[in-house]
Amino acid sequence: LQAGDTLYVDTGDYPMIDPIGVSGSNDVSLLVGPGMGRDEGFTITGPTDTSLIARLFPAIPGDRTRALIDLDDADFVTVRHLTLENAQRGVYTHGGSDSFEASFLTATGHAQEGFRIETASPFGDFDHLVALNNGAGGIYISGNIRSLTHSTASGNVGDGVRIVGGVLEVSDNIARNNTDWGFELSQSGDGMVLRNESSANRAGIYASNNVGSTTLRIGDTDLAAGNGNRVFNNRDGGIYAYYGALVAGNTVFGHTSSNAWGIYGYSNVTTDANVVYGNTQGIYGWYGTINRNRVYANANDGIRAENTDLFGNVVYGNAVGLRVGDYYNQSRTARSNLIYGNSSAGVLIAGYGLTFINNTVYQVTGDAVRVSDASGIGLYNNILGTDSGYVLSVASNSQVGFASDFNLFLDGGTLGQWQGVDRNSLAAWRGASFTDASSLVADALFVDPDGADNVLGFASLAQDGRDDDFHLRSAYGGFQGGSGLAPVREATSGLPVFIAPTALTSTGQSP
Structure with a gap:
């Protein structure tokens, strides 16, 4: 030849x-x-x-x-x-x-x-x-x-x-x-992993990309393009990405062994605009960013973030909504996240230097925000509430450098715990903690927090919580509906999509 x-x-x-x-x-x-x-x-x-x-x-x-x-x-x-x-x-x-x-x-x-x-x-x-x-x-x-x-x-x-x-x-x-793995990739460089399905394997997709400053793209931030991967019902985990990756626009569910994560990002991994549900644990991030994900109905933690920034995530129906640990004197920020209806606690904060700002946390049961084994924590401009538990609990070992102000505390539950003592009013909380001078207690006037089905959070695929509306009412013009900052699962493709809200002018005005 x-x-x-x-x-x-x-x-x-x-x-x-x-x-x-x-x-x-x-x-x-x-x-x-x-x-x-x-x-x-x-x-x-x-x-x-x-x-x-x-x-x-x-x-x-x-x-x-x-x-x-x-x-x-x-x-x-x-x-x-x-x-x-x-x-x-x-x-x-x-x-x-x-x-x-x-x-x-x-x-x-x-x-x-x-x-x-x-x-x-x-x-x-x-x-x-x-x-x-x-x-x-x-x-x-x-x-x-x-x-x-x-x-x-x-x-x-x-x-x-x-x-x-x-x-x-x-x-x-x-x-x-x-x-073993459905897909295992290593040393991939600036590649793209798009529109794949990984199911019923030991685990879904593994990527280790220690190639200089390259970024492996697993899915796509342009959700309209439909480039996400569907990773589901694998035994030991969904998408595990290490060292330089973007994990975006994927749907990940059904990973239920004892230590299984839906998405696990380790070192310089951005996890963005995914829908992650029905796993043992939702999303893990170590030295990365976790943005705009919808994370619900996971058995343990919805999101666990260590030395990781968070923005715009919607997290509900897990045991713990968000668990944050910032160590090695790495100051991080959790901003504009909506966390609600988790069975044990809304947010658990440990470590050093987290700024928790512009978030909404609402619990029916359990503490809204609990700070322990921490220092230098700042809480600003949040809406925090629980019907049963502490709105804000700060352990005695976490008072050094603690700052909090401009927050709206919802009426219900116990407003605070400081030095192991219940503080049942804003005045009592201020007097003990010397914080929250400009905060207030009031009804936030959400548009419709349990949605059209009158069910808070996840009930089924047909009632997955997307109708829960935590927009604030405004007499000057606001919004209702839509998917918020995080996408929802589209029924036909099974991939994440954003849904735009509609305009709404309310009779009431949120404080």
Whole structure:
């Protein structure tokens, strides 16, 4: 075969005594069988009509000692339109087989990976690969590639898809029922992970991107584009991103093992505009940002943020709405979050230097805001209330540097706890804490906090809390409805969308 040639494989079943072995530099006849030459730069293809199948499999049943297609230092090879069954691997490229591409291949029932591709193919596209029921992973790619698209990995022992190296796009793929990660990406660089589904695996999507100042984009902040990923009903976790990633516009639910997080972001990860619900725990952030997420109906914490800034999240129906810990003298800000209707507590604050400003926290039961093991905490311009519990509790070990003012306290519950003593009125609170000189106690006049269904928070997918309206009434013109700062789950696509509010002029005026 010469450069530019095409080897056509016609429709039919092909019992293989020896694999298709190709090398650009080595004599591979001893490895894969006689008649295999030193070739590269060509295409192998079966029938392009997807209703016609060219099927390759070992001639000796149970012989899984070799791959069906073995490329050893064979550059510029393309393989297409074949079904590869019950060998060691379907396709194995190695030994510097660079500039490789593959499409419309099915690999099933192999002892090792369906596809093991070790290559440097920065312009290589891998499209419509199907890996089913293989013994050591579905699709494994090591080396830089351009894209993996429209592919499926299901029922594999190990990862569904694993890519080690730079990749520009991983999109429109499905990973289901694999025993490890649906998708595992490392050293990806400035890539995009868009419109994928990962479900019923051990865990959903793993990304570790320690490549300089690059950012791996898992989903998209432009929700109208529909580029988010759907990650659901995996056992041990949803999306876990490390070292330089944007996780945005995804829907993540149904991860319920004891330590499972919906989204876990570690070190320079921005988690933005996702819908995260029905997990053991919602969103975790360590040294990053958590913005504009809707987080509800998680069994434990809705959001846990350590040394992380937060803005515009809507959090309800969890055990604890928001748990914040700021350590290592890192001052952080939690701004404009809506946190309500959690079963145990609204907000738990620990650590150093958090500024908690412009937030609304309302609890039916439990404390609205509890500060403990902390110092240098500031609470400003918040609306805080509970029907049963403390509106604001500050532990004796957290009074150093504590500041609070311009807050609106809702009537109900016990206004404060200071030095372990209940402070039942604003005057008593001021006298003990020397804070909140400009704060007041009043009805905030929310538009309709339990919504049109008269149910506060999450009841079902049809009653998911999106109608709970915490806009403030204004006689001069305000808003009602909409999704607020955080998106909601769209029923048809299952992805997050923003819903615009409508104008409203109220008879009452919020203080």
